[in-house]
Amino acid sequence: MVATEQDLAAPPAERPARTWPWLVLGVLVVLVLGSVARYLEDTVPAAAKGTGLEKFAAAVEYPIYAIALGLIGNVIVYYAGLRERIADAVRTEFFIKTGLVLLGASINLSLIAKAAGPAIGQAVLLISSVFLITWYLGGLLGLDEKLRALLSAAVSICGVSAAIAAAGAVRAKREQLAYAASLVIIFALPSIFLLPWLADVLGLSPAVAGAWIGGNIDTTAAVTAAGAIAGEQTLQIATIVKATQNALIGIVAVALTAWFAFKVEKDADARRPGLRQLWDRFPKFVLGFIAASAIGTWYAGTVSAAEAKAHIGVINDLRTWFLILAFVSIGLQLRVSALREAGWRPVAVFGGATLANLAIGLGLASILFAGFTA
Amino acid sequence: MSDLTPPQTATDSNAVARALRAALNEDWLATAVGLLLVALVLTGVIPTGLVP
Numbered sequence: 001m002v003a004t005e006q007d008l009a010a011p012p013a014e015r016p017a018r019t020w021p022w023l024v025l026g027v028l029v030v031l032v033l034g035s036v037a038r039y040l041e042d043t044v045p046a047a048a049k050g051t052g053l054e055k056f057a058a059a060v061e062y063p064i065y066a067i068a069l070g071l072i073g074n075v076i077v078y079y080a081g082l083r084e085r086i087a088d089a090v091r092t093e094f095f096i097k098t099g100l101v102l103l104g105a106s107i108n109l110s111l112i113a114k115a116a117g118p119a120i121g122q123a124v125l126l127i128s129s130v131f132l133i134t135w136y137l138g139g140l141l142g143l144d145e146k147l148r149a150l151l152s153a154a155v156s157i158c159g160v161s162a163a164i165a166a167a168g169a170v171r172a173k174r175e176q177l178a179y180a181a182s183l184v185i186i187f188a189l190p191s192i193f194l195l196p197w198l199a200d201v202l203g204l205s206p207a208v209a210g211a212w213i214g215g216n217i218d219t220t221a222a223v224t225a226a227g228a229i230a231g232e233q234t235l236q237i238a239t240i241v242k243a244t245q246n247a248l249i250g251i252v253a254v255a256l257t258a259w260f261a262f263k264v265e266k267d268a269d270a271r272r273p274g275l276r277q278l279w280d281r282f283p284k285f286v287l288g289f290i291a292a293s294a295i296g297t298w299y300a301g302t303v304s305a306a307e308a309k310a311h312i313g314v315i316n317d318l319r320t321w322f323l324i325l326a327f328v329s330i331g332l333q334l335r336v337s338a339l340r341e342a343g344w345r346p347v348a349v350f351g352g353a354t355l356a357n358l359a360i361g362l363g364l365a366s367i368l369f370a371g372f373t374a
Numbered sequence: 375m376s377d378l379t380p381p382q383t384a385t386d387s388n389a390v391a392r393a394l395r396a397a398l399n400e401d402w403l404a405t406a407v408g409l410l411l412v413a414l415v416l417t418g419v420i421p422t423g424l425v426p
Binding site for chain 2 (some may be wrong): 038093094097098099100102104105134164167177224284285288291292295296299310311313314315316317318321372
């Protein structure tokens with residue numbers, strides 16, 4: 001079986017055995033919670049019509065139901081002693097990446113081409129400035145060098161995926177990766193609701209809001225949840241911006257590998273990282289996202305508008321299902337124990353870096369995506 | 375600071391390497407599943423109305 005974030009939180013001897021029946025049970029838990037979220041999204045607005053909750057019920061989107069049900073499920077499986085046993089079925093990264101590939105089919109390739117320039121500019125400026133600020137804050141509060149690298153990569157690039165890539169690059173300890181992964185999820189949860197609300201309060205255009213959300217929220221699943229709450233166009237721009245940041249993981253991982261081998265650990269026998277390592281660390285789902293966009297754009301040009309709309313609608317329904325499963329998994333994966341063990345300093349570094357990310361990201365998105373239209 | 379941190383153990387190394395491998399495998403799996411579903415819908419194998 002493949003490793004999960006939960007594997008990183010406890011040594012193998014302390015983990016309960018995971019077998020196929022537990023995996024099947026875990027899949028059922030995720031599917032049942034996802035189905036309930038989908039059912040609530042469909043039925044609650046109609047049921048609340050004419051009551052005092054009508055406006056509230058209409059405003060609650062499927063990510064909110066899915067995350068709330070995931071959190072409730074987390075508490076239930078924890079007290080039932082099942083949380084670690086079913087952990088292999090809680091595959092947030094797989095669900096979100098499949099959902100994003102499906103999302104690609106509904107985005108015209110010309111939009112990706114048009115947004116690529118500002119997205120790359122924002123990603124390069126935001127990643128380098130936020131990485132350096134987090135690195136500086138980590139040094140100021142006396143964090144271990146490897147934990148500094150993990151937190152810097154997680155805040156500046158794309159959360160858990162970047163922390164995992166950085167952990168491999170700097171040979172971090174299991175506990176350090178668990179801290180970083182937990183921090184990412186704990187900070188991402190409120191961002192899912194705060195950023196769309198702030199974008200609305202600030203009167204940001206869908207493109208600027210999408211670029212801000214995509215550049216700021218650390219984990220890709222949470223970016224998608226916030227984008228889905230804010231609206232379809234915001235979701236599309238947020239996804240393009242986040243996919244661009246994801247694509248830069250490889251470059252940061254290779255730079256960290258070289259920095260730690262030659263500067264921090266001064267290993268004379270270390271091999272210089274090459275292009276092969278860049279390709280190994282490149283998130284391949286970004287290729288799937290672009291390929292799906294190319295296929296969707298080609299298909300829309302070859303059949304009638306009605307036929308294209310109907311078929312892309314089915315793909316969008318499938319996308320919603322995968323995103324719901326990802327959001328349920330976010331709730332199920334939340335662990336607070338790793339944070340208690342980490343102490344206040346990593347939390348302070350992460351919090352400070354997140355605030356810097358918010359301010360710099362808002363400035364860059366407002367400049368680079370000003371006047372951007374689909 | 376870093377001097378006070380115990381060195382990385384073999385278990386640490388294995389756990390981090392497993393997480394990295396899992397992330398890379400999930401990338402390819404998500405790409406394959408996503409594109410397969412797109413193909414199945416566009417070729418009519420998954421018809422409209424089937425997905426709730």
